[in-house]
Amino acid sequence: xxxxxxxxxxxxxxxxxxxxxxxxxxxxxxxxxxxxxxxxxxxxxxxxxxxxxxxxxxxxxxxxxxxxxxxxxxxxxxxxxxxxxxxxxxxxxxxxxxxxxxxxxxxxxxxxxxxxxxxxxxxxxxxxxxxxxxxxx
Numbered sequence: 001x002x003x004x005x006x007x008x009x010x011x012x013x014x015x016x017x018x019x020x021x022x023x024x025x026x027x028x029x030x031x032x033x034x035x036x037x038x039x040x041x042x043x044x045x046x047x048x049x050x051x052x053x054x055x056x057x058x059x060x061x062x063x064x065x066x067x068x069x070x071x072x073x074x075x076x077x078x079x080x081x082x083x084x085x086x087x088x089x090x091x092x093x094x095x096x097x098x099x100x101x102x103x104x105x106x107x108x109x110x111x112x113x114x115x116x117x118x119x120x121x122x123x124x125x126x127x128x129x130x131x132x133x134x135x136x137x
Contacts, residue, residue, distance in 0.1 A: 026054040047123035049075040056080025059091035084108035
């Protein structure tokens with residue numbers, strides 16, 4: 001899964017050759033990325049519902065575009081990016097896990113390139129890891 005500013009489709013093409021990929025386009029992405037990937041990606045893995053979008057906000061501060069929908073149809077995991085700053089936060093009001101994986105690339109506001117890895121086992125989210133790749137640049 002990926003939630004980012006894709007930038008260059010050669011990145012997603014490389015990943016797709018290795019593993020299945022679900023992604024959303026980001027605000028810097030061009031029309032080619034927007035044709036290939038959606039603004040919102042909602043799906044279920046085993047028994048876990050997932051909603052990915054690039055600009056989603058955070059618990060108690062969700063983006064206006066998704067605010068009402070997330071209250072009505074809360075996923076188990078909500079993944080959004082945009083800030084490029086890694087954050088894992090549980091939203092007690094909506095009973096969902098909010099994940100911002102940070103940014104694995106060199107462009108953005110982040111200092112450390114990061115990503116998240118976790119396992120979905122039936123209805124459980126397990127083995128959540130924060131992976132620091134390197135300093136940006």
